[in-house]
Amino acid sequence: MSFSWSKALMRRRWSVFLILLLGAGCGSENASTGAAPAHPGAPIYLRSCFSCHASGLAGAPRAGDAVAWEERLAKGREQLLKNTIEGVPPGMPARGMCSNCSDEQLADAIDYMIKESGLK
Numbered sequence: 001m002s003f004s005w006s007k008a009l010m011r012r013r014w015s016v017f018l019i020l021l022l023g024a025g026c027g028s029e030n031a032s033t034g035a036a037p038a039h040p041g042a043p044i045y046l047r048s049c050f051s052c053h054a055s056g057l058a059g060a061p062r063a064g065d066a067v068a069w070e071e072r073l074a075k076g077r078e079q080l081l082k083n084t085i086e087g088v089p090p091g092m093p094a095r096g097m098c099s100n101c102s103d104e105q106l107a108d109a110i111d112y113m114i115k116e117s118g119l120k
């Protein structure tokens with residue numbers, strides 16, 4: 001008798017545990033969808049461009065540096081995208097080393113860095 005009771009209790013505990021786990025999952029999902037929508041270029045920037053463009057490695061215009069980006073932006077977005085696709089030797093690799101990024105994704109990543117710098 002007492003044995004089956006403890007078994008039932010164990011099962012209960014498991015279900016409470018599972019519900020807590022599921023609840024935690026939902027909670028974090030809500031938190032991320034509740035925030036302002038992320039810029040579409042953010043994940044591409046973080047994956048492929050961040051390594052150079054966060055620190056300004058090898059003279060890369062730093063994301064967040066309005067002066068650096070204003071200078072670049074003066075060429076026009078079309079030209080910036082073209083240079084990103086083709087690369088700017090020697091520092092800037094073609095497609096920012098993201099060989100499987102589409103042109104559109106690269107344009108988004110550029111736009112993200114420009115916005116991060118407070119420009120439009």
Ligand code: HEC
Binds near residue numbers: 048083095109
């Ligand atoms: C290995 C380092 C590195 C990575 C990775 C990198 N960049 Fe760059 N990027 C540079 C450097 C260095 C320059 C400056 C080149 C110059 O003007 O001499 C630059 C310049 C640029 C420019 C300005 C080009 C111009 O015409 O003035 C754009 C736009 C740019 N990068 C976009 C990107 C994007 C988008 C990514 C990610 C998909 C990326 N970069 C990844 C190093 C990098």
